[in-house]
Amino acid sequence: MVRRILLGSQLRRLREACGVTREEAGYSIRASESKISRMELGRVSVKPRDVADLLTLYGVTDEAEREPLLGLARSSGQAGWWHSYNDVLPSWFQTYIGLEAAAERIATYELQFVHGLLQTEAYAHAVVVSGHKGRLPRVEVDRRIALRLARQKLLVSESAPHLHCVLDESALRRYHGGREVMAEQLDALLEFADYANITLQVVPFAQGGHVAESGAFTLLRFAERELSDLVYLEQLTGALYLDKREEVAAYQVVLDRLAEFALSPEGTRDLLARMRREL
Numbered sequence: 120m121v122r123r124i125l126l127g128s129q130l131r132r133l134r135e136a137c138g139v140t141r142e143e144a145g146y147s148i149r150a151s152e153s154k155i156s157r158m159e160l161g162r163v164s165v166k167p168r169d170v171a172d173l174l175t176l177y178g179v180t181d182e183a184e185r186e187p188l189l190g191l192a193r194s195s196g197q198a199g200w201w202h203s204y205n206d207v208l209p210s211w212f213q214t215y216i217g218l219e220a221a222a223e224r225i226a227t228y229e230l231q232f233v234h235g236l237l238q239t240e241a242y243a244h245a246v247v248v249s250g251h252k253g254r255l256p257r258v259e260v261d262r263r264i265a266l267r268l269a270r271q272k273l274l275v276s277e278s279a280p281h282l283h284c285v286l287d288e289s290a291l292r293r294y295h296g297g298r299e300v301m302a303e304q305l306d307a308l309l310e311f312a313d314y315a316n317i318t319l320q321v322v323p324f325a326q327g328g329h330v331a332e333s334g335a336f337t338l339l340r341f342a343e344r345e346l347s348d349l350v351y352l353e354q355l356t357g358a359l360y361l362d363k364r365e366e367v368a369a370y371q372v373v374l375d376r377l378a379e380f381a382l383s384p385e386g387t388r389d390l391l392a393r394m395r396r397e398l
Contacts, residue, residue: 120325122195124161124214125221128171128347128362129361131159133177147176167192171204185303187346200269207262211358215337217357218360220273222280229335232295234302235267236274237284237311243267244271245296274316277302283318285377291321293396302398304307310393320381321390338370 134144134155141155147167157163170192174185178240200218201208208216219236227234232246243264247255255263273279294301310318337351350361350370361367382390 121193122217122221123163123165124218124360125341125346126165126191126195127159127161127190128349130170130173130177131134133174133179134159137177139176142175144173148172165192165195188238188325201266204262204266204269207259207266209357212353215358216270218339218349218351219270222339224281224283224340225337226283226285226340227335227337228285228287228374228377229290231293231335232290232307233286234282234284236282237308238267238271239300239304239307240264240268240363241296241300245300247333248261259268274314275309279316281316282365283317283374283378285320285322285374285381286321288390289319291391298398303394305391305395305398309388309395312388312391318384319387320378320384321387322377323382323390326380333370333373336370336373338374 134141141152141159143242145152145155154163158165158169167189169183170189174180174188179185179188199217199220201213201220205213224235232238233242235243238246244260247260247263250345262370274282291301291305308319313316333352335353339349339351341348347362347364348371350359352359352361359368381387
């Protein structure tokens with residue numbers, strides 16, 4: 120699913136750049152206009168032969184440019200490790216986890232919770248339970264926590280992405296699970312702050328209002344230059360994935376301004392240590 124979304128996004132970008140309509144693209148591979156639309160949204164499987172024909176139609180003839188996209192087409196049917204958690208994963212979040220696992224850089228702003236990649240087991244348990252007010256059976260709660268902890272292995276893998284996490288102080292002042300759980304979570308954040316591939320910053324209350332009027336968001340960047348950067352916006356019953364350059368650029372500007380507005384990584388460590396002593 121994830122590879123299909125990345126591939127479809129790039130195919131759409133190439134088609135629009137050369138002025139080809141969906142109808143014309145469909146005709147070139149003996150398909151309908153609606154089939155092209157579904158391909159570009161990542162909703163249907165894609166044959167490498169069709170991708171090759173579309174790339175030729177779009178004027179992409181250099182093998183160095185074609186191969187990454189053809190590779191995506193060939194691997195688009197492979198299941199990721201997270202598919203074993205399908206029983207507790209909504210389909211829209213499966214897509215995000217796959218994108219997260221493929222990203223070279225993850226930049227995120229959080230204001231209600233500590234980011235999922237940085238949560239301790241006890242904190243994650245408190246968040247899951249409070250969010251569902253006891254309606255989830257224990258086995259499902261355990262599965263959700265196991266999934267969250269499995270995601271964290273990404274940060275210590277050989278291909279670990281760089282994570283830039285900007286936290287609003289409000290996320291740290293909500294004591295999910297109580298003072299002891301939050302004390303453990305602050306200890307974990309202090310450890311994460313020392314990772315070479317993690318940049319952690321906090322926007323303190325003392326700074327007043329700031330530029331992130333849209334709320335929490337995540338920006339994903341991929342190593343392959345052919346793949347579009349994406350913005351992920353989580354909602355109550357689904358998610359939005361933005362990949363248009365102007366949309367991604369707007370969120371990048373907000374993130375850059377938040378980073379300037381927030382405490383430095385060193386100042387963030389000092390704040391975390393002070394909050395930990397308070398507990």
